[in-house]
Amino acid sequence: xxxxxxxxxxxxxxxxxRVFALVGSPNSGKTTLFNxxxxxxxxxxxxxxxxVARYEGVSRVGGVxxxxxxxxxxxxxxxxxxxxxxxxxxxxxxxxxNRTPDAVLVTLDSTTLRRSAVLLAQVLARGLPVCVVLxxxxxxxxxxxxxxxxxxxxxxxxxVVSVVAGSRAGVxxxxxxxxxxxxxxxxxxxPPTDPDSLTGWxxxxxxxxxxxxPLADPRTRAVDRVMLHPVWGTLVFFATMxxxxxxIFTVAAPAQSAIESAFTSLxxxxxxxxxxxxxxxxxxxxxxxxxxxxxxxxxQIALLxxxxxxxxxxxxxxxxxxxxxxxxxxxGLEGRAFVALLSSMACAIPGIMATRSLPSARHxxxxxxxxxxxTCSARLPVYVLLVGLLVSPDARWGPFGAQGTVMxxxxxxxxxxxxxxxxxxxxxxxxxxxxxPFYMEMPPYRxxxxxxxxxxxxxxxxAFLRKVTRIILVTTIVLWLLLNLPARGEADxxxxxxxxxxxxxxxxxxxxxSYAASVGKAVEPAFAPQGFDWRIDIGIIASLSARETFVxxxxxxxxxxxxxxxTQALRSMTVQDGxxxxxxxxxxxxxxxxxxxxxYALQCMSTxxxxxxxxxxxxxxxxxxxYMFALAWVMSAFVAWLVGRVT
Amino acid sequence: MSIRSEAAAATAxxxxxxxxxxxxxxxxxxxxxxxxxxxxxVARRLFDLGFRPGAHVEVMRRxxxxxxxxxxxxxxxxxxxxxxxxxxxVRPA
Numbered sequence: 180x181x182x183x184x185x186x187x188x189x190x191x192x193x194x195x196x197r198v199f200a201l202v203g204s205p206n207s208g209k210t211t212l213f214n215x216x217x218x219x220x221x222x223x224x225x226x227x228x229x230x231v232a233r234y235e236g237v238s239r240v241g242g243v244x245x246x247x248x249x250x251x252x253x254x255x256x257x258x259x260x261x262x263x264x265x266x267x268x269x270x271x272x273x274x275x276x277n278r279t280p281d282a283v284l285v286t287l288d289s290t291t292l293r294r295s296a297v298l299l300a301q302v303l304a305r306g307l308p309v310c311v312v313l314x315x316x317x318x319x320x321x322x323x324x325x326x327x328x329x330x331x332x333x334x335x336x337x338x339v340v341s342v343v344a345g346s347r348a349g350v351x352x353x354x355x356x357x358x359x360x361x362x363x364x365x366x367x368x369x370p371p372t373d374p375d376s377l378t379g380w381x382x383x384x385x386x387x388x389x390x391x392x393p394l395a396d397p398r399t400r401a402v403d404r405v406m407l408h409p410v411w412g413t414l415v416f417f418a419t420m421x422x423x424x425x426x427i428f429t430v431a432a433p434a435q436s437a438i439e440s441a442f443t444s445l446x447x448x449x450x451x452x453x454x455x456x457x458x459x460x461x462x463x464x465x466x467x468x469x470x471x472x473x474x475x476x477x478x479q480i481a482l483l484x485x486x487x488x489x490x491x492x493x494x495x496x497x498x499x500x501x502x503x504x505x506x507x508x509x510x511g512l513e514g515r516a517f518v519a520l521l522s523s524m525a526c527a528i529p530g531i532m533a534t535r536s537l538p539s540a541r542h543x544x545x546x547x548x549x550x551x552x553x554t555c556s557a558r559l560p561v562y563v564l565l566v567g568l569l570v571s572p573d574a575r576w577g578p579f580g581a582q583g584t585v586m587x588x589x590x591x592x593x594x595x596x597x598x599x600x601x602x603x604x605x606x607x608x609x610x611x612x613x614x615x616p617f618y619m620e621m622p623p624y625r626x627x628x629x630x631x632x633x634x635x636x637x638x639x640x641x642a643f644l645r646k647v648t649r650i651i652l653v654t655t656i657v658l659w660l661l662l663n664l665p666a667r668g669e670a671d672x673x674x675x676x677x678x679x680x681x682x683x684x685x686x687x688x689x690x691x692x693s694y695a696a697s698v699g700k701a702v703e704p705a706f707a708p709q710g711f712d713w714r715i716d717i718g719i720i721a722s723l724s725a726r727e728t729f730v731x732x733x734x735x736x737x738x739x740x741x742x743x744x745x746t747q748a749l750r751s752m753t754v755q756d757g758x759x760x761x762x763x764x765x766x767x768x769x770x771x772x773x774x775x776x777x778x779y780a781l782q783c784m785s786t787x788x789x790x791x792x793x794x795x796x797x798x799x800x801x802x803x804x805x806y807m808f809a810l811a812w813v814m815s816a817f818v819a820w821l822v823g824r825v826t
Numbered sequence: 827m828s829i830r831s832e833a834a835a836a837t838a839x840x841x842x843x844x845x846x847x848x849x850x851x852x853x854x855x856x857x858x859x860x861x862x863x864x865x866x867x868v869a870r871r872l873f874d875l876g877f878r879p880g881a882h883v884e885v886m887r888r889x890x891x892x893x894x895x896x897x898x899x900x901x902x903x904x905x906x907x908x909x910x911x912x913x914x915x916v917r918p919a
Contacts, residue, residue: 291901293900395898501894618904618906620905
């Protein structure tokens with residue numbers, strides 16, 4: 180199941196076994212019911228549209244296995260988005276591409292029955308056996324609403340089961356009902372679907388069921404009075420965002436340095452105890468060093484998903500999206516895209532996956548194409564290294580530290596560039612889909628489920644480790660080989676006049692005549708306007724797999740004694756040949772150009788892979804890579820020229 | 827679409843047309859129909875979201891820059907942008 184973060188895989192549904200489809204509006208408790216029925220891991224949440232991919236699972240009903248398909252949340256069977264088209268197609272018996280389910284379970288939030296009854300009418304009109312699952316009946320009672328479930332079942336003519344989250348009784352009752360869909364009662368006449376008669380049908384059904392609508396949730400109303408207040412709400416929003424980043428960057432720091440020192444001592448142990456030397460170098464410097472660089476970002480990823488999952492399940496993310504909608508509209512996007520771009524500040528991958536909640540395909544694509552420009556956590560080590568080369572830690576511009584100001588400027592530049600790119604893609608995007616109305620439900624504030632929050636964090640961490648370490652591992656090994664091959668024997672070195680008693684001289688000679696050096700020198704002319712020499716070019720080529728490898732590659736290239744802190748070794752590096760030979764390599768124009776390059780370039784194969792998976796074609800990742808690389812090249816050349824003029 | 831015909835009927839009786847976007851915060855109105863210039867798909871979706879002729883709508887609150895607006899309709903709270911709210915014709919409840 181490509182749609183999940185990667186933790187869960189669907190058990191195969193036996194051919195010939197019965198398949199039930201789950202249909203319901205966003206926030207109707209559909210995914211929670213799916214989890215309860217199948218015991219399968221799937222994300223549940225309060226943010227409208229969490230389940231927009233298609234999930235299948237297996238449930239044990241009356242002694243046999245049946246398939247359960249969790250269809251995307253929808254307000255209507257008159258589709259206006261690709262997600263909704265899936266629901267309409269699956270429920271269409273004439274649609275040959277999708278297997279029509281044997282029966283349908285419709286989840287209806289009993290607190291919003293007047294609206295969701297319309298969806299029920301549309302499902303009933305399809306003629307499939309239907310069982311209604313009423314959710315949040317406890318909340319209905321708490322908010323002084325009322326519904327006679329038996330009378331409701333008689334009025335609509337199908338079985339109705341009430342299921343309350345956290346209680347097994349309702350799910351057990353539902354399983355009994357699911358054992359015999361052939362015996363389900365059916366309405367004698369399908370309900371009308373044209374708007375006029377439909378309103379009458381809904382009214383008559385709700386009257387017959389003696390439905391009394393619930394009062395507005397007093398807790399939600401009181402909290403929203405602050406959260407959505409024009410002044411206080413905005414302040415709370417900025418405080419939340421500030422706390423969000425503070426938590427991700429400061430709370431994660433001790434865990435990050437602990438992981439880092441653990442890997443450093445492990446690498447030291449391997450280097451000291453493994454023979455021969457080349458194997459020690461590969462394992463210690465390449466494998467452990469490379470993996471370590473990546474694993475240090477695990478605490479940030481875990482915290483990010485914990486916070487986003489909590490905000491989402493409580494119901495705050497819809498409020499944040501509501502507050503940000505006007506700003507996002509300027510970029511041609513909508514409030515929900517804000518959530519995706521926010522996630523991209525940790526990593527573009529969860530950001531791109533978060534775009535699934537956008538109903539408009541055009542908005543979704545524009546957000547996906549711009550998300551990699553947001554300053555992700557992989558850029559952080561590169562920025563720290565390069566800003567350290569560019570500005571001294573003591574430099575101050577007025578009351579602000581110069582280094583911190585440059586860092587802030589880089590984050591701002593990323594965000595502004597992402598919004599601009601979104602605006603461009605949204606402008607030139609496919610408008611054939613027609614005007615997609617913006618609508619977003621503000622669900623009542625609900626307590627998050629510990630289980631789904633924990634699952635969300637766990638799945639994100641597992642997927643991060645699995646996917647990214649593969650790429651980092653392979654890249655680091657390949658780079659190590661390229662930087663250390665061809666191997667030079669004593670005779671070669673002596674013939675070249677190298678002092679074989681000095682390890683530094685030997686490694687410098689091996690590096691300068693390695694395969695990597697040939698590659699770097701071959702691409703050197705392409706980056707001449709930026710002033711990059713072949714050693715920087717190798718770092719940039721390596722960083723196309725993952726940005727972090729730039730730091731460890733420059734470290735290896737600089738033959739620094741400590742690859743974790745190559746700054747000192749880099750400072751003293753000089754240009755090797757050409758008219759500027761002997762002069763410092765890392766001049767302000769060159770460093771500034773490198774920074775500009777990293778702001779724009781799509782140097783992350785995981786992001787490319789996720790773009791491929793989420794868009795279903797290689798076209799969009801190819802476009803994203805090309806436009807961002809072109810931007811990176813132009814901007815870095817421009818910055819090199821500009822800084823060269825100023826300094 | 828039959829929502830349209832009701833809208834037309836409403837405009838025939840009431841000389842001024844009021845749309846939901848013009849209602850101040852705290853106002854309670856009844857939906858009459860959708861504007862003729864509304865895209866049929868958008869009109870249908872607004873209907874499915876609960877903005878049905880006869881439905882009562884309460885204007886809950888506006889976002890800081892006055893857009894979007896949260897409405898209470900069909901027992902749920904829903905945010906719409908002004909552009910969509912302008913497509914809904916209403917009369918005092």
